[in-house]
Amino acid sequence: MMEAHPPVRDSAYAVETYDEAYYRSVLRNERYRSHRWRLKWVDYCLDPRPGERIVDLGCGPGLLAKHLASRGAIVHGVDLSPLAVEFARRHNAAYPNCTFAVADASCCRHLPDCSFDKACSVDVTEHCGYETMCGIFAEAHRLLKPGGLYFIYTPNPRHWIEVCRRHHFILKPFPGHTGLRNAEVIIDALRKTGFEIVRHIRPPSMIPVVQWLEKLWSLQPLLPELGVYRIVLLAAKRGG
Structure with a gap:
């Protein structure tokens, strides 16, 4: 069942809230x-x-960009926050193949069409409203060459940790995660934007003991999503 898309605090909220x-x-x-x-x-x-x-859409302070640049890729990161971009430039000063710009990830006017082989948005979509998320997907589609790949990594709202946060049980909600969405919603938005899903991975947590418990949950027909730590998607731009 598809979820509704309630209004949430959007990108400007992140710029105002996330400090040094x-x-x-x-x-x-x-x-x-x-x-x-x-x-x-x-x-x-x-x-x-x-x-x-x-292209790293929603690059934050440049952690992922650094990893991609260390692999020899030519990386360009964009973020709406000038402070995030400042941190990203400092953090990646040793990599001349890594550049950054202050820009809305849903409207990168400084970048031409079909100019990237791959794109990514890691821990981004949970910070923005539905329309903004769709705008980011559309921009990724514009920037990618035909057949180009787009990687998305975001929390799964059905994971037991997120369920506990949502109900204030032991854990508190993370204030920045105002746009958590089920995988079906994200996949539907990607397809409507012109992508086809290449991979949909349902990884458990990174802690071995917790993984064991999550694997048990995954065997229960009513509880399988409790053990899915993140939504991991790889999409391809149609036409390649």
Whole structure:
């Protein structure tokens, strides 16, 4: 069943809310298991290669861009927050193949059509409203060459951690995650934008003990989504 699309605080909220302390905390994640888990799926799905042009839509302080650039890709990151872009430029100063611009990810007027091989939006869609998300998808479609790949990684609102947050049980909701959506909604929006789904992966958490519990849940017909930690999608622009 498709979910409704209630109005949520959108991109401007992130610009106003995420300060220097927030971006510093994000960059500290580079040392943690959660970041390595994220990059595992980036490498598996997007498979960044030397010389490929990749656009990072919603780049934040540049953690993912750094990883892509270290693989030899030519990376361009965009973010609506000037502060995020400032952090991204500093964090990637050692990579001349990595550039950034302050821009709305749904309207990158400085970039020409069909100018990238691949695109990504990692931990982005949960921060924006439905219409903005669709706008980002449309922009990714415009920027990609025919057959180009688009990678999306976002929290699964049906995962047990997100369920606990939503009901204020032990955990509190993350204030920035105002646009959590089920995979069906994201897939439907991608298809309407002109993409076809190449991969839909349902990974568990990155902690082995928790993975065991989540695998048990996945065997129950009424509880399978409780064990799906993230929504991982790879889409291809039609026409390639």
